Amino acid sequence: MLSGIQPTGDIHLGNYLGAIRQWVADQHDHDALYCVVDLHALTLPQDPAVLRAKTLECASVLLAAGLDPDVCTLFVQSHVPEHTELSWLLECTASMGELRRMTQFKDKAVKGGEESARVGLFTYPILQAADILIYDADRVPVGEDQRQHVELTRDLAQRFNQRYGETFVVPEPAIGKVGAKVVDLQNPTAKMSKSSPQGTVLALDPPDVIERKFKRAVTDTGNEVRFDPETKPGVSNLLTILALATGRGVDDVAEEYSQYGPLKADAAAAVIELLRPLRERYAELAADPAGTAAILSRGADKAQAIASTTLARARAHVGLLPRG
Numbered sequence: 001m002l003s004g005i006q007p008t009g010d011i012h013l014g015n016y017l018g019a020i021r022q023w024v025a026d027q028h029d030h031d032a033l034y035c036v037v038d039l040h041a042l043t044l045p046q047d048p049a050v051l052r053a054k055t056l057e058c059a060s061v062l063l064a065a066g067l068d069p070d071v072c073t074l075f076v077q078s079h080v081p082e083h084t085e086l087s088w089l090l091e092c093t094a095s096m097g098e099l100r101r102m103t104q105f106k107d108k109a110v111k112g113g114e115e116s117a118r119v120g121l122f123t124y125p126i127l128q129a130a131d132i133l134i135y136d137a138d139r140v141p142v143g144e145d146q147r148q149h150v151e152l153t154r155d156l157a158q159r160f161n162q163r164y165g166e167t168f169v170v171p172e173p174a175i176g177k178v179g180a181k182v183v184d185l186q187n188p189t190a191k192m193s194k195s196s197p198q199g200t201v202l203a204l205d206p207p208d209v210i211e212r213k214f215k216r217a218v219t220d221t222g223n224e225v226r227f228d229p230e231t232k233p234g235v236s237n238l239l240t241i242l243a244l245a246t247g248r249g250v251d252d253v254a255e256e257y258s259q260y261g262p263l264k265a266d267a268a269a270a271v272i273e274l275l276r277p278l279r280e281r282y283a284e285l286a287a288d289p290a291g292t293a294a295i296l297s298r299g300a301d302k303a304q305a306i307a308s309t310t311l312a313r314a315r316a317h318v319g320l321l322p323r324g
């Protein structure tokens with residue numbers, strides 16, 4: 001199993017509840033690799049010093065959340081250069097047409113103008129395919145927004161296998177449950193994201209900040225507490241968060257509340273407790289950056305041992321002359 005996370009922006013409650021918590025659970029049931037995809041981040045402008053710092057921070061948050069380097073493999077994408085070499089072989093497998101159909105490229109390129117979009121933004125799904133195929137991953141846990149990229153990965157693997165003989169495992173997406181979708185506290189029609197600081201609870205926010213963000217959360221007209229994302233998106237989001245944080249069902253939680261105030265307060269308290277161990281463990285890791293760097297280096301060694309074998313197979317199958 002393989003999944004990746006970009007080291008841009010801060011890890012927030014939506015990432016934690018929607019993905020990272022599942023990664024932590026999955027590491028015990030699967031042979032799991034998790035990758036901080038710093039090369040993917042370069043598809044948009046990044047300040048070099050910030051990118052470097054955020055890559056370490058992102059890895060530290062994942063460790064603080066419970067990824068255990070003795071159980072899973074956690075590493076930084078650019079530490080295993082085999083990804084980019086396989087990416088080239090896959091660029092020579094993919095077609096312009098199928099990349100043009102990627103909706104994420106269309107969305108992002110429209111924003112900044114396609115003419116000035118980086119070529120890497122266009123080829124990004126191929127690098128993602130390389131991330132997956134190079135580990136023979138058969139399972140890729142991602143959000144719904146990444147389904148198309150995993151489908152492309154499947155197509156590329158099948159085409160390559162057909163053209164050159166059995167080389168890659170064809171992966172399946174493992175899309176998280178719909179119920180795990182956490183939206184912006186200020187704008188409940190948008191996903192929780194780093195671009196909305198007041199509506200987004202960060203994994204490392206201190207308790208008083210979390211409390212304030214929930215207090216100011218947008219609710220809905222009317223005063224009834226009921227789970228109905230269509231007509232009551234704000235309240236439903238608070239119920240979702242409280243339910244996910246406490247491991248209960250949304251309707252079950254909804255029955256206990258008749259007012260918005262107590263629901264907000266309890267959601268805040270539950271999230272503070274949920275994130276407390278992560279914050280404490282993060283403080284220890286942040287005090288020892290060399291320790292985290294060593295963990296990542298070991299992770300890259302383990303990943304590279306697999307990646308180099310797959311890459312050698314792919315190189316041989318396409319007909320590259322072995323170096324004598």
Ligand code: TRP
Nearest residue numbers: 002003004005006037128131142
């Ligand atoms: N594109 C993914 C995202 O933006 C990140 C990613 C890169 C990824 N490589 C991956 C996810 C491989 C799963 C598997 O969220």
